[in-house]
Amino acid sequence: MKRKTVMKAKKEQRRKHRDNHKYIFVIGGVMSGVGKGIAASSLGTLLHAKGFDVNLAKVDPYLNVDAGTMNPTEHGEVFVLNSGIETDQDMGNYERFLNRDLMREDYMTSGMVYKHVIDKERNLGYGGKCVEAVPHIRDEIVSRYEHAAKINESEISIIEIGGTVGDYQNIMFIEAARVLKIKHPDDVIFIMVSYLPIPSKIGEMKTRPTQNAVNQLSGYGVHTDIIIARSEVPVDKKRKEKIGVACNIPEENVISAPDIDSVYDVPLNFEKDKIGEIVLKSLKLEKRRGPGLNAWKKFADAVKNTEKEINIAIVGKYFSTGDFVLTDSYVSVLEAIKYSAYAQKVKPKIHTINANDFEKTNPDYSILDSFDGIIVPGGFGEKGIEGKLNVIRYARENKIPYFGLCYGMQLMTIEYARNVLGLEGAQTAEINPNAPHLIIDIMPDQKKKLLEKNFGASMRLGSYPAKIKIGTLAHTAYKNSSIVERHRHRYEVNPEYIERLTNAGLIFSGTSPDEKLMEIAELPTSVHPFFLGTQFHPEFLARPLSPHPLFTQFIKASKDKRSTVPVWGQA
Numbered sequence: 001m002k003r004k005t006v007m008k009a010k011k012e013q014r015r016k017h018r019d020n021h022k023y024i025f026v027i028g029g030v031m032s033g034v035g036k037g038i039a040a041s042s043l044g045t046l047l048h049a050k051g052f053d054v055n056l057a058k059v060d061p062y063l064n065v066d067a068g069t070m071n072p073t074e075h076g077e078v079f080v081l082n083s084g085i086e087t088d089q090d091m092g093n094y095e096r097f098l099n100r101d102l103m104r105e106d107y108m109t110s111g112m113v114y115k116h117v118i119d120k121e122r123n124l125g126y127g128g129k130c131v132e133a134v135p136h137i138r139d140e141i142v143s144r145y146e147h148a149a150k151i152n153e154s155e156i157s158i159i160e161i162g163g164t165v166g167d168y169q170n171i172m173f174i175e176a177a178r179v180l181k182i183k184h185p186d187d188v189i190f191i192m193v194s195y196l197p198i199p200s201k202i203g204e205m206k207t208r209p210t211q212n213a214v215n216q217l218s219g220y221g222v223h224t225d226i227i228i229a230r231s232e233v234p235v236d237k238k239r240k241e242k243i244g245v246a247c248n249i250p251e252e253n254v255i256s257a258p259d260i261d262s263v264y265d266v267p268l269n270f271e272k273d274k275i276g277e278i279v280l281k282s283l284k285l286e287k288r289r290g291p292g293l294n295a296w297k298k299f300a301d302a303v304k305n306t307e308k309e310i311n312i313a314i315v316g317k318y319f320s321t322g323d324f325v326l327t328d329s330y331v332s333v334l335e336a337i338k339y340s341a342y343a344q345k346v347k348p349k350i351h352t353i354n355a356n357d358f359e360k361t362n363p364d365y366s367i368l369d370s371f372d373g374i375i376v377p378g379g380f381g382e383k384g385i386e387g388k389l390n391v392i393r394y395a396r397e398n399k400i401p402y403f404g405l406c407y408g409m410q411l412m413t414i415e416y417a418r419n420v421l422g423l424e425g426a427q428t429a430e431i432n433p434n435a436p437h438l439i440i441d442i443m444p445d446q447k448k449k450l451l452e453k454n455f456g457a458s459m460r461l462g463s464y465p466a467k468i469k470i471g472t473l474a475h476t477a478y479k480n481s482s483i484v485e486r487h488r489h490r491y492e493v494n495p496e497y498i499e500r501l502t503n504a505g506l507i508f509s510g511t512s513p514d515e516k517l518m519e520i521a522e523l524p525t526s527v528h529p530f531f532l533g534t535q536f537h538p539e540f541l542a543r544p545l546s547p548h549p550l551f552t553q554f555i556k557a558s559k560d561k562r563s564t565v566p567v568w569g570q571a
């Protein structure tokens, strides 16, 4: 067959599938934290490899209208999509595993749905009826599931329902999925990601909690089609049989998902139990030839087999909660580092450093010398600021590669103003609006929102274009003069100081197309191997199969650190 004919046939096939959009709901059983998001993402990777257009979506039961107002220490990183919506960090995993941008409609919270329904009621949108959770909230969710499917380019939507079966909060989302199945009986399936404990004193894998979770879901009128059985070790045939009989599903629909060291192996591991084929069969989809998993496998192998290490420090404040150290608050940054490092055959050893440690009168900086690169990521508020400024100064003066992300770029500009320009009291308006030199100031339209105490979604959010100056480090990295990056900030470099900063040697190598907003600041490579900050968040666009160019350039400089850096004072 001619290529054109093949393409046409494929297009026609896709149209047919789009009209019969398929929905896979992923629900957690037994307990939380067993990797439902990674399971959903991995299934997405697999189906994509099999030639299907897939999108992933998350429904979160909380009443927040979006994730923007949530504290990262409690809820993990706030992830931002192109459209500017602030979402749960799972959306980041989805985009990374699918290597695809997701839409605003791929994220839904109870708050979003309730707000819409209540606003509609206030506007007499229900014609005088009594407005209730069932049917109004439920039907609003059903129509959102359908609407997202309609406007999505994909053929299959994998929708993860937050929480666990039995939670009170997510019932309405499950109920809406049940109704969706009645409307589209051949196009909806349910996957439960469950946990099979092996109590140490008993020493045997127990299936009963999973059976109970499946029963509970049946009680809601939802039949489980496939069980992803998470456990410490692979699930044996005997238990698969037992679960199959008890849960009314074929034994092969019980997928063994043992603990593994690297999350990137999950799609490959799933394939061993043929989950892709089983899903296609359940959705009555025919097999196709897809791009396959080779590129993914290459990346997953690099993660396991790379030995040469580099040491990267992240200096932040959202690390600790009680006795535990969290890295969830910076998950996209950690991932972005890994993708660029593995692509250059180095394994990143990431150190989380508390900015507070550098606030003392005479902090011990020597530990910073042991790092090949330092990152100050995004952040808000006053805590740890002086510590971060001290670290940035040390990195600049000692030529340690430094990468500032959003707040990290604003602070690097303040540090330069204070210590190179000599502007004492240089500050951001976020900390002290009355400081003598507001190097970082609020944008006028944001000021209005703050005065009205309208904090949710009040920042500059989502994708904006920027232009890059030729001959700069940023240009070397991007190899392009126009870029689009995702933002999440309220403050900006104050235009009144740009000339002075530039004259003192700081280069604004990226700006908004009208040159009003500073997007990237850097020092020339003749002065420092890598001293660069971005007002945007490059980490949101880093993907395993397409690492971010700025992270790649940063890792390159970190790799070279010891061999190329001249001794301070000789440059």
Ligand code: GLN
Pocket (backbone or CB within 6 Å): 377, 378, 379, 380, 381, 405, 406, 407, 408, 430, 488, 489, 490, 491, 492
């Ligand atoms: N707090 C700063 C601002 O609002 C930086 C935000 C960030 O790092 N995401 O502009």
